[in-house]
Amino acid sequence: MDxxxxxxxxxxxxxxxxxxxxxxxxxxxxxxxxxxxCSSRSQFALGWMTGRNRTRFEAMAYAGGPPMGxxxxxxxxxxxxxxxxxxxxxxxxxxxxxRLLDGLDRSEDESVWLVPCIFVRAEERGRGVSHALVQGAVxxxxxxxxxxxEGWPVSSAEPGQGDDFVGREGVFEHAGFRCVTRPDPxxxxxxxxxxxx
Numbered sequence: 001m002d003x004x005x006x007x008x009x010x011x012x013x014x015x016x017x018x019x020x021x022x023x024x025x026x027x028x029x030x031x032x033x034x035x036x037x038c039s040s041r042s043q044f045a046l047g048w049m050t051g052r053n054r055t056r057f058e059a060m061a062y063a064g065g066p067p068m069g070x071x072x073x074x075x076x077x078x079x080x081x082x083x084x085x086x087x088x089x090x091x092x093x094x095x096x097x098x099r100l101l102d103g104l105d106r107s108e109d110e111s112v113w114l115v116p117c118i119f120v121r122a123e124e125r126g127r128g129v130s131h132a133l134v135q136g137a138v139x140x141x142x143x144x145x146x147x148x149x150e151g152w153p154v155s156s157a158e159p160g161q162g163d164d165f166v167g168r169e170g171v172f173e174h175a176g177f178r179c180v181t182r183p184d185p186x187x188x189x190x191x192x193x194x195x196x197x
Contacts, residue, residue, distance in 0.1 A: 006074050006129060008136035010067035011081075016058055019071060022078040023054075025121050028165075033057040034069070034083045037090040037116040066144045070136035072120075072129050080120040082133035084140060087114045087150070101152070101189065103181075108148070113141040115151045118167045130167060134175045142194055151177060151190045 011019060023029035033053040036044050038060070047053030061068050065085075072080035087101075088109040115137045120129045134151070141149045153167035169179070169188045177190035 006072040006079060006132050008070055008072045008132050010136075010140050011061065011069050011071050012067065013061055015071055016061060018073065018078040019081060020054070022071070022081055022119070022121060026119070029119055034081070034117055034119075037083070037092040040091065067140065070133055070140055072133055072136070074124075078121075079124045080129040080133050081118070082115055082130075082137050083117040084113055084115045084137040084149070086110050086146070087112050090114055090116055092116075101150075102183070104189075111145070111147045113137070113144075113146040113149045115149060115167065115172075117165050118171075119165060130171045131174055134167065134171055138175060138192060138194075146194055148191055148193045148195075149177070150192075153188055153190060155182070155186055155188050 023033060031048045031051075031053065032044075033047075033056070035047060035053040035056050039047065039053070039056065043056070044053065047056060057068065068085065069081060069083040071078055086109065115134060118130050118133055120133075138149050151167055151172045153169045153172055154164055156169040156173075166187075169190065172188075172190040172192075173179075175192065177192045179188045180191045181189045183189065
């Protein structure tokens with residue numbers, strides 16, 4: 001990705017201050033800290049009100065294991081973020097809170113990675129940062145031995161809506177993902193099998 005104006009790489013603990021700067025640019029990310037998909041509803045709601053979502057996220061980042069996602073920066077300024085990791089990390093995906101991934105092979109929860117959330121600073125949107133983040137997530141997943149990467153983006157047929165933070169179908173298509181199912185008319189489950197790449 002050297003031809004792009006952004007540097008995209010895995011989030012290390014030394015990058016948490018940059019991520020805080022990025023998340024501070026939006027009211028939602030400031031309170032969410034990308035923990036909605038890896039917390040129970042009650043944990044997440046309490047963390048939203050108390051600031052504990054940030055504490056939880058940072059604890060997960062310090063705990064070791066695969067990075068919590070990839071960060072895009074331009075000239076040293078953070079401009080975008082994509083959460084990613086083994087499907088097992090995301091309770092909402094494997095614990096029944098979401099019906100979107102019903103019917104998927106649960107035996108893959110450790111080896112298949114999920115990209116549940118993408119956030120780009122408002123003034124950088126529409127410039128391709130999301131594409132670079134999804135590509136960066138795929139590279140990170142490959143590095144950690146994932147067999148596939150999945151996303152659950154908004155369908156390309158849908159107008160812009162409040163849950164665009166899960167990504168748009170076209171962004172995943174551009175990265176080589178294919179639609180494996182449509183759980184409802186607004187969403188697509190996309191998958192890239194890394195053994196085929």
